[in-house]
Amino acid sequence: MCLAIPAQxxxxxxxxxxxxxxxxxxxxxxxxxxxxxxxxDYVIVHVGYALNKLDPEEAEKTLxxxxxxxxxxxxx
Amino acid sequence: MKYIDEFxxxxxxxxxxxxxxxEARPDRRYHFMEFCGGHTxxxxxxxxxxLLPENVRMIHGPGCxxxxxxxxRVDQAIRLALEQGVTLxxxxxxxxxxxxxxxxxxxxxxxxxxxxxVYSSADAVALAQKHPEKQVVFFAIGxxxxxxxxxVAIKQAKALGLANFxxxxxxxxxxxxxxxxxxxxxVRQWGTVPLDGFVGPAHVSTIIGSRPYEFFAEExxxxxxxxxxxxxxxxxxxxxxxxxxxxxxAEVENEFARAVSREGNLKAQQLVAEVFELRKAFEWRGLNxxxxxxxxxxxxxxxxxxxxxFALDYRPVPDHKACECGAILRGVKKPQDCKLFGTxxxxxxPIGSCMVSSEGACAAHYTYGRYKDV
Ligand code: SF4
Numbered sequence: 001m002c003l004a005i006p007a008q009x010x011x012x013x014x015x016x017x018x019x020x021x022x023x024x025x026x027x028x029x030x031x032x033x034x035x036x037x038x039x040x041d042y043v044i045v046h047v048g049y050a051l052n053k054l055d056p057e058e059a060e061k062t063l064x065x066x067x068x069x070x071x072x073x074x075x076x
Numbered sequence: 077m078k079y080i081d082e083f084x085x086x087x088x089x090x091x092x093x094x095x096x097x098x099e100a101r102p103d104r105r106y107h108f109m110e111f112c113g114g115h116t117x118x119x120x121x122x123x124x125x126x127l128l129p130e131n132v133r134m135i136h137g138p139g140c141x142x143x144x145x146x147x148x149r150v151d152q153a154i155r156l157a158l159e160q161g162v163t164l165x166x167x168x169x170x171x172x173x174x175x176x177x178x179x180x181x182x183x184x185x186x187x188x189x190x191x192x193x194v195y196s197s198a199d200a201v202a203l204a205q206k207h208p209e210k211q212v213v214f215f216a217i218g219x220x221x222x223x224x225x226x227x228v229a230i231k232q233a234k235a236l237g238l239a240n241f242x243x244x245x246x247x248x249x250x251x252x253x254x255x256x257x258x259x260x261x262x263v264r265q266w267g268t269v270p271l272d273g274f275v276g277p278a279h280v281s282t283i284i285g286s287r288p289y290e291f292f293a294e295e296x297x298x299x300x301x302x303x304x305x306x307x308x309x310x311x312x313x314x315x316x317x318x319x320x321x322x323x324x325x326a327e328v329e330n331e332f333a334r335a336v337s338r339e340g341n342l343k344a345q346q347l348v349a350e351v352f353e354l355r356k357a358f359e360w361r362g363l364n365x366x367x368x369x370x371x372x373x374x375x376x377x378x379x380x381x382x383x384x385x386f387a388l389d390y391r392p393v394p395d396h397k398a399c400e401c402g403a404i405l406r407g408v409k410k411p412q413d414c415k416l417f418g419t420x421x422x423x424x425x426p427i428g429s430c431m432v433s434s435e436g437a438c439a440a441h442y443t444y445g446r447y448k449d450v
Binding site for chain 2: 004005006008023030032033034035042044046047048049051052053054055056058059061062063065066067069
């Protein structure tokens with residue numbers, strides 16, 4: 001039950017709720033635990049609540065690092 | 077799916093695995109504990125252990141919410157449903173946790189208890205709103221990820237003036253569990269559980285931040301690397317741990333920077349602090365009674381505390397004699413060391429709590445790697 005997934009906010013609703021897209025499935029979740037969320041943002045969804053926003057820049061940095069590792073070790 | 081698939085790429089995994097093999101020194105062994113059940117699940121499901129060199133070993137930790145829930149707490153929930161006739165709401169994973177007298181919440185439901193699975197704490201509040209004639213109790217379990225949602229639900233119930241909603245609060249704290257592992261005789265005195273560092277929780281850390289682990293790095297000289305739940309995250313964290321060990325460092329590093337900061341989610345922390353306070357002591361399955369390791373409702377919210385409302389007492393109950401969950405949760409034993417593993421005890425018919433959720437060591441091992449030495 002610790003499993004939580006990143007999902008994109010596609011609509012803001014009243015009383016601090018939002019609709020997110022979870023692999024094509026639309027689901028209403030609560031934004032009560034986060035601040036300044038806008039449509040288009042990715043949030044980590046867990047038991048119906050957004051726990052935090054996901055930082056796309058940091059995600060890119062991490063992926064770039066992974067890719068770099070793959071290349072440097074692939075060399076003889 | 078974005079932010080998921082890229083972190084599961086098999087080709088990239090090979091690259092990180094190669095980097096790990098290059099950096100792990102052949103003349104020493106590395107033992108790392110993944111604290112979280114989510115990591116246990118990822119490691120088993122994606123066969124991460126198979127990609128690691130033989131001298132790098134992962135030890136499963138106690139960070140699986142249903143695994144550490146003691147029988148006495150499930151019994152309380154069952155008593156509420158069967159004896160007090162309440163509508164008991166809980167997360168799906170709790171339903172099959174073995175309790176006393178061969179019961180579980182699922183079996184209590186079959187006996188006529190009004191027990192319902194909810195996806196979110198808000199569903200329990202909505203149910204109470206819809207059925208003012210019923211007493212609705214939310215059986216709230218979990219680490220720091222599920223605690224803020226429970227706090228929101230309690231505040232909602234208060235704002236709505238609901239007289240028929242309460243919470244059986246079993247929320248527990250990650251740092252307490254890590255401390256109890258580090259203080260255990262197996263780690264401290266006997267050295268039977270060698271521990272060179274921790275893969276720190278992903279989503280728990282989105283809430284509490286990376287700061288609480290600094291104490292463990294400083295005080296116990298154990299490196300901690302916070303990692304996301306995808307297999308590449310876990311592998312990269314392992315590589316970072318190996319590097320720290322090699323360089324003689326013990327620091328908190330954050331592989332999951334896309335979602336975790338040092339401070340964590342302050343809004344969620346504030347909500348939790350407003351509604352909950354520390355319990356003096358709480359019994360964990362496998363780790364015994366740990367002081368100040370769990371939360372209860374503050375006095376201002378006492379009317380929503382199911383233990384108060386229904387005058388519930390807590391009766392500790394020992395686990396099944398042959399079940400090794402306790403030792404497994406402390407990293408002392410592996411699932412296959414248990415005589416009941418895969419024969420008497422299976423995910424369909426769990427004897428111990430580690431076989432219930434897919435994050436439990438026994439269930440993960442049974443489902444994804446029964447015949448392998450994970
Ligand atoms: S296999 Fe079952 S009985 Fe054995 S330790 Fe795991 S959960 Fe307990």
